[in-house]
Amino acid sequence: MTEEQPNPALLPAGLADLLPPDAEREAALVEALMGVFATHGYDRVKPPLLEFEDSLLAGSGAAVAEQTFRLMDPVSQRMMGLRADTTPQVARIAATRLGGVPRPLRLSYAGQALRVRGTELAPERQTAQAGIEVIGGMAPEADAEVAVVTAEALAAVGVSGFSLDVTLPTMTPALLDAAGLSGTEANRLARALDRKDAAAVASLAAGRGPVAALLPGLLEAAGPADRALAALAAADLPPGPRAIAENAAAVVRAIQAAAPTLRVTLDPLEFRGFQYHVGVAFTVYGPGRSGELARGGRYLSQADEPATGMTLYPDAVRRAAAPAPRRARVFIPLGGDRAAAARLRGQGYATVAALSATDTPQALACTHILRGEEAAPIQE
């Protein structure tokens, strides 16, 4: 009888190895994105992967509380969490160690985040994140900047054909409230809006007064930002929703001024998936069906300090970007000319040294071989 051993190649669901050349490519993309952020004055911070759960899950962190792995700290006997999102940590840094730095404070970060369970559509439980936050101030220019800098960073790493979708997660609740709807009635309408079920929205809104009567038209208005903003401007909105619409218009105008070729869409009544956003929210969609490249928007940082930001997903960015060309590899025979090898590395070649007499250029996946002082291509 043989004992069944777990397959050592088997990783837990949603956790994966990134192999060559993808791991190098992802790292290069992260640093290229971070480099663009730095040229716009975003200063990098690196919070630890683990911290006490009461600080990790405070504020916007509450939205990921159920998705956070917990560990007992044997040193302090207190519970720690393994971060599921970096934004709450940046909020903590901004409020404490950088609490005395004048606002607006621009910070950036890159690292891994882990969550307890994946979903059917997004099974991965470890996700690389690279992001920016502007902490302090309510200016629509801040929201526009995080969107524009994100677009510039994506373009800098060779991603094209992406679009920015703007949503207003507080609009639907504000309209339902202004319409005097609550309880079951409001929930039914919210669900119908969430499903984009125009017939159900029309039927549930009928006879519920002038504010509810706006809902079918605003649901219809989703699409290119100019058309959606025109619909919002034309609608007879009560004061709360009006302020949300005017702020959205200011953000979109600032984005369009800075990035005139960026495709911007606006869905005024969409609210799903933005759990802690208080103003505009952003989703950057990749070309074709390559999925979400980034998410962000306006939120309240620690002690309700206004903030806005964007998180990019380097794994999705890598799939949307062109693959990096592979480096030419030059085989250096045992005892080969070290100085020549160093010069070739300086020219961008990888040099791969034989370590024993049995090593061959083929086994070491070399494309070239050192001949004299030059890299000679290996004939197939």
Next chain:
Amino acid sequence: MTEEQPNPALLPAGLADLLPPDAEREAALVEALMGVFATHGYDRVKPPLLEFEDSLLAGSGAAVAEQTFRLMDPVSQRMMGLRADTTPQVARIAATRLGGVPRPLRLSYAGQALRVRGTELAPERQTAQAGIEVIGGMAPEADAEVAVVTAEALAAVGVSGFSLDVTLPTMTPALLDAAGLSGTEANRLARALDRKDAAAVASLAAGRGPVAALLPGLLEAAGPADRALAALAAADLPPGPRAIAENAAAVVRAIQAAAPTLRVTLDPLEFRGFQYHVGVAFTVYGPGRSGELARGGRYLSQADEPATGMTLYPDAVRRAAAPAPRRARVFIPLGGDRAAAARLRGQGYATVAALSATDTPQALACTHILRGEEAAPIQE
């Protein structure tokens, strides 16, 4: 009565935020080190932070079992570990998904490792690692290569004045065994050697035969590699220790041939702190008292495949390297010339845009201000 709240700035012992400019500097150093590794043919892999503990703690992973945080995986109901070391993960990848790739296999990695407790001298519980592994083959040239590539990478990021210490963790056990010593006697000698207590070694070795009589001289021989190798060559070593010494001589000669200016020391009887090394072991010490920059050496990878490697500690490398010059920051007033700002970014400036009329160059820590299309220095 006020309830005492935990200070939100308080992180668990040994876990810290890296703030500007250190976080950006560390990331730049990691990528520069990884870039040098890539030019020597090391292909990057990125294993997940969490995996099943039976694969994480197999082989060389057993050495860090007590230092590994454990978590229950709610999906599989199996225990997972948060990696305390990356080498066992690279070993798993080499043995499984890259099991069919010809040897020697050169792999590199960079990432975070966590451990349950720090020590008094090294309190940190999260450590960045960047490393290389050569899997397959016993060639002394492989050990030499990981040392030489490490030295080249450190030099490339501006670290100088470091030295490479070579130890032979199997030498002391092999000598005690060849001397016919075991039990209490052997343990006392091992402890005296570990303390470098020459008087105790001399007294414990006296009258224990010719092999034990070699110990005081070999303890004395620690120092510059040439002197230590000469002492080993002159000693009348039994076959096992002789083979260890000859391998060490071959490794050191290969290092000296490739890196003639590198300072190499050799301590033949040192064995502390190398728990899974089977041949030469390496420690790279920074200049002055800046501590260990790297550790490595020869070990057995999965299924006892011979391997050698080096792990660099980017945090220590950052402290040993010169600080990066800070980027000049150019204040862009509201409505400032976007094209001029983009040109300045292309020239290496950071441009920091005013987001509201109250933003000032001083508050945004700017060194320059946009005047016309140029960056004008701000007078103090």
